[in-house]
Amino acid sequence: MNSRPPLSTASFRERALAGARYAADIIPPDTVLAEIVRSPHTHARVKRIDSRATLAVPGVLAVLTAEDFEGIRLGHLCADEPILSSVARYFGDGIAAVAAKDRQSLMRGIEALRIDYELLPHAITIDDALASPVAIHDFCADNIAEKFQAVRGDWQAINSRVALWVENTFETAAIPHAYLEPRACLVRVDGKRLELVCGSHAPSMMADFYRPIVAGWGSQLEVVTPAIGGSFGAKWEHPSQLVCLLFAQRLQRDVAMVLSRRDDMIAGRTRAAMRIRMRIGATAEGELVAKETTLWCDNGAYSLHGPAVMKAAAIRGDNLYRFSAIKADAQLVYTNNMPSECFRGFGITQSTFALEQLIDELARRLKLDPAKLRLSNTVREGDTAVHGWKIGSCGIADCLDGISNRIDRHRRDNALPRSERYRTGYGLAAFIHCIGNRGYDKRFDRAFVTLRTLPEGGIRISSGEVELGCGTVEVLIKTVARELATNRDQLEVVLGDTATGPHGMGSYASRTSFFVAMAALDACRRFKRAAEQMRVEFGMTKPAEIGELVARARQQQRLGDLEVTGDYQPSGVVVPDETGYGNISAAYTFGAHGCCVQVDTYTGKVTVTQYWAAHDAGTIVNLNETQGQVIGGVIQGLGFALTECASVAESGQLLNPGYLDDRVPTFPDAPPVEVLFTDTYEKKGPAGAKTIGEPPIIPVPACIANAIRDAVGVRVYQLPMTSERLWRAINDDDARSGPKGN
Amino acid sequence: MGSQVSIIRPSYLPEIELFRPSSIDGVFECIKDGARVLAGGTDLLPWASQHGQPRKMVWIGNVEPLHGFSVDDERLQIGACVTQGELIRCADFRRAAPAVADSVQFVGSVQLRNQATLLGNVCSASPAGDTLPALLVHEAQVEITGAPGQERQVSLDDFLLAPGKTMLAPGELASGVSFCGLRANEMSAYRRHTERRALDLAVASVAARLVFEADGYTVAGARVALGAVGPTALVAIEAAKSLVGHPLTGETKSICAAIAAETCKPISDFRASADYRRQLVKVLVEDVIGEIEQRARIFKPNGEGR
Incomplete structure (x- = not known):
């Protein structure tokens, strides 16, 4: 029986009026506090942990180490993350945990802990990890966590049709999820029943995962979700929760952990950094024919959702266009970086940076309007897309038209005298996205x-x-x-x-x-x-x-x-085959973005002066909230495009664990965003609705990159496109020649 | 290989022994006892969270005389407890020291400026500290009190030694900062480059103060100072000198900018490379002088000089 009345979930109104209660707000004053003690080394074997002095500190109640979690690993797709580790595999990996009756005893206890390490060589780049003789995990000698391949269409036949290939290599950065609420959890004990209170975007799935573990300790588990201060893909299973659960179970007392901002950023989950080599081939008339992708995904030290993110990045965006042939070859590489995790857009945000720039470049080479080139190649209602997606309602044409009109009008109304120093340019990018993924959980999607x-x-x-x-x-x-x-x-x-x-x-x-x-x-x-x-x-x-x-x-x-x-339960959806083929979603969403940028060619500084976002989200149920979701996604994308990056020293140490140097955009950075919705009606959806969710961030970096190209004639193939990188590209004659092609 | 560094200390404030005397004498007793001076706390408290120290602090906010600030014709005198927010709201301050006013407006955010003191920014001695180049061109002097009644004035240029290091000795208190206000035919400005429009650190910054001849064109005197391109904020003497005796033209500006870029001492770090910082200095020097020119025009009756 549940002894407490369930917590009703705060609405937007309550959140706006500061009425929402987050996990940290619910912790009673006498709760035992816990912290994870993190490694200052990037790769090191723990030789010895001396906790005698810690346990002698008055108020310290218990210490946990790797031994206490023997055999327990996190990871739905590849269970490789220990709760506390006997090998530090990234700067900040959790080695031990301390619980105490109050904050000061806890801090004294932590400072008294002695850990001896044997340092190991580390690899923080994909290339180093692939070349390294040192395996980051014993079970994976070559540091390749997973490989993925997909080939569709007749590659012999396409060669005669392709008149032009455009190709380049793109790199995207690891960035923290930058939610406002740092990780916090509270475990309440009621006899054998443990209740985990934490903001998570997937509480039932967490409970499914943790219940067998907790059952092994002789306890039962329920998960309660208070208000969530943002997740963006980060907030599900995390070692901090199992640490609190075990302390609570052992001590038979309520236990809480609230991470400080810095520790939350060190305790690590980031967007997966990728290197994407991509080429697309088209006929002389601009019909898209083929796409080939070679992709390396930086998994970080542990897998989490890495395998799925890599696969999504390798092929999912292809479904937007009527390609006849596709090749994809991807590798997920273990490094001594923070573990990567899914993050709004699930890998597609990364690969769209590559694909939509190549489409833009193709239009440029063929002297075609980029919106028209897209319009003549996108999927339509009734299509089965190249990876098996069955396209229902599809508003992409309206989105492209809307953006194209906005750009034309703005260009006409804002004709400025050409300045030697400041250049203006316009960009456009498009995307397709799903609503649910039948392939995510083999059991069901419901x-x-x-x-x-x-x-x-x-x-x-x-x-x-x-x-x-x-x-x-x-x-x-x-x-x-x-x-x-x-x-x-x-x-x-x-x-x-x-x-x-x-x-x-x-x-x-x-x-x-x-x-x-x-x-x-x-x-x-x-x-x-x-x-x-x-x-x-x-x-x-x-x-x-x-x-x-x-x-x-x-x-x-x-x-x-x-x-x-x-x-x-959606009908007509399937778990895709091992090459990623199959209709994973009941319906699909579409959109196109456009923007105007001003580039200071003396400093490389980009200012986005106007942004337009057109979305096919079906019938709009809540206009204000949907617009808010779009604007939020655009601003989040602006950070991904221009300023955000987890900066890692050669030693592996994270140099910017805070918002001073991880430059999430501020209000003054936000351009005006005009949001447009198509009047699409989705038969399979509730009253014609589809969803908004992830899409608003997906095309942003490519959209801005295309505008930069339009303004100054060069591209920065690497995220974030900082002022310095763009300044270098502008002053580098090689960069002006544009992407390689035949 | 083995290692002594055992853990990353969780980023929480340590237990702090906090003293809150209401007299200068009280402050000195605490300083002698090893307490660190806490004013606005916007630098010190995050530092303490991260490093677990200092654990003994003396808050000087109760000491009434340290809250004073005065703006007279010649000099501005700012007490140790005066916040940047207070200053920016004062029209006399903005008129008397435009470069300093510019620089204060870039520090942190509204909330931080309402908490942070001007002198705190000086004592933190960050190479990128926004107010430092501006204060340098306004010939700032730091007032150091060695003991009650024992005061000396040190020029800011001498006061700043290295990143985070000043000439403040143990047992001493920086009790105020004073600097010149603009005289007739003078104007100043401060500009910086950041990746973000707010809540950011300068990648490079430039302040300048120019004195014009009575004709309103010819530069009679100049001061230029640079931030984030050396271990401390730097006075660019040669660059400033190049302007004197000439009217401001595209050529004189670009010569001045080139000298400043050549003489600064930037480092490469994860925020920017040294050569990019030099480029920024070049651009910012010209921008700042351009800004000064514009402001000087606006302040002239009848738009003379246009």
């Missing part, structure tokens, strides 16, 4: 929504999906209020509570709004059926108000009959 009539009145909507800032609460309330013709104030939403709600896959693959709304519609149908049955039974003649019916049901102790669970 969502549930439970409606429960509460004894005190009102209806509780619960789901294992979460409110990540995508407006899940609003989607649920709007859907249920409309379907059941009830007032919003009669509805309470509880998300991500495994003890009281149904299972949920979590917020990834831009799936949440679509899936919860479909499941809510199903739940409402079931609810109405149950209510109708009850009305007949009670002999109520005319269609009753819900309130009246509930009152009768309560009198007769029949409220349980008004508890229903709706379910949604």
